[in-house]
Amino acid sequence: MVKEITVISGKGGTGKTSLTASFAVLTQHAVLTDCDVDAPDLHMLLKPEILETQEFKASKVAVIDQDTCVQCGKCEEHCRFGAIEKPVVDPILCEGCGVCVYVCPVAAVELEKRVSGYAFISKTKYGLMSHALLNPGEENSGKLVALVRQNAKMVAEKEKCELIINDGPPGIGCPVIASLGGVDMGLIVTEPTLSGIHDMERALGLLNHFKIPALVCVNKYDINEENTSRIAEFCASNDVEVVGKIPFDPIVTEAMVAGKPIVEYAPKSNVSKAIEELWKRTLEQIVT
């Protein structure tokens, strides 16, 4: 059975991608995914070579033929998204429901499919990678995340890989939920700031809601050790294991600028040692 872990955080910018890239280096023969389809960054560290590209056509948008339109205003009246005005469709607000098409008495409205992004299957020097890019401002990021994960599973089964590592998006909404369905473990990366703690609690709530086992690690733990202790206490009282604490070090940014996972860029640094340790403990939890 292929095991699957998703790295999430709630709050953005806590270090999900830097950690996932390092996990990729430390785990040969895993399939990597980037489930942050609208602001993907993992490819900048893993340097994938694209093997396959798929068009992602999930959303539709209403288009009104102005020559046929009789200006009756029915579409505008029925549109719940405020997307039609003086019978012109605002494609940004349109959600492609089709109500305007249905109510139009002269068949002047049509739904057009639009390409809202691309999904890729790629090769990296650390293993195969499934990723995507949503077009700027598009909807349906959750569906594209589902496609990325479906591709990853297919590749993992074909290549007999035992682990899929998902780099999750920030937040707790639609794309995050799509990155979590049916996974074996959620690893929350937090930081010792009040915002980080607040968001970790909501991310943990989400994992509990979907009954997904949770682990926590604290990044940049030494920027406020008092808050790090609070995180440890909170996790202990909620029966969640803190699998690691990573110190703050500008070398992580240096590695990012160099386009390399930190454990490869500076394998002897304290940061890399902490990541190795936390990944070891995480893998033990996934296997059992």
Add this chain to the structure above:
Amino acid sequence: MIITVASGKGGTGKTTVAVNMALSLENVQLLDCDVEEPNAHILLQPTIREIRPVTTKFPVISEELCIYCGKCSKFCAYNALFVAPKTVMVFPELCHSCGGCALVCPKNAITEKERQIGIIKKGEANGVEIVYGELNVGEAMAVPLINAVKNQTKKDKTVIIDAPPGTACSLVASVHKTDFCILVTEPTPFGLHDLKITVQVLKNLGVPMGVIVNRAGLGDRKVYEYCEKEDIPLLMEIPFDKKIVELYSRGVPFVTQMHEWKEKFQKIRDTIQREMQWLKRLQ
């Protein structure tokens, strides 16, 4: 004037900028549209005066009237309805509340009910009015709640919107029909990459923009080169400063301890006003 603070990449300092700017200006309303992970109230510590639920509609099928013709499920673009020979299943969390199923039902068997997806809270701190949304944990759809927060906009105030990370529909809902967007980025490859996508969203929407570089001094110079090439004004640099990091970790807005920054944020407001007047004249 409505100013949105956005970023693409998460954790670049949107909330830091939004809150510190709000505290530096007068007559401000702050709308936190990051309803999945709202943080502005953690820095602002407002007194909450009002909490109200936000609901969306979903269909309810009358088993007495339904003839299982399947027209509703065929119409639904979001797979929120499933019709079997003797039963209809509704998946409220997939429903976008378009109302189409009730329209197409030949037997008027469909009515709509409200379900709660989150709450909005309204409060005040240090003269700043704040409105923020909290999406229920496990709820996928953020956009209706973002719209509910934006509906509280007071046009006679300087409105600052704290947008969610990302470049998809939640960002679009937050920044749509606002006057100006401040993009907060960090001078790293990730910051730049996500900045570029966000700039594209704003160009598509026709929203004018400027950039604030946070954690200046870390990383490289590529963000600056990009802004220059694209002719996007650099509004401010916030240095990577241990004191600012430490204050943030404790939830303290840095302008309350480092007063010289208030003036810098006021200058940004003036720059934005000039920029907008200039754009108006161009039109």
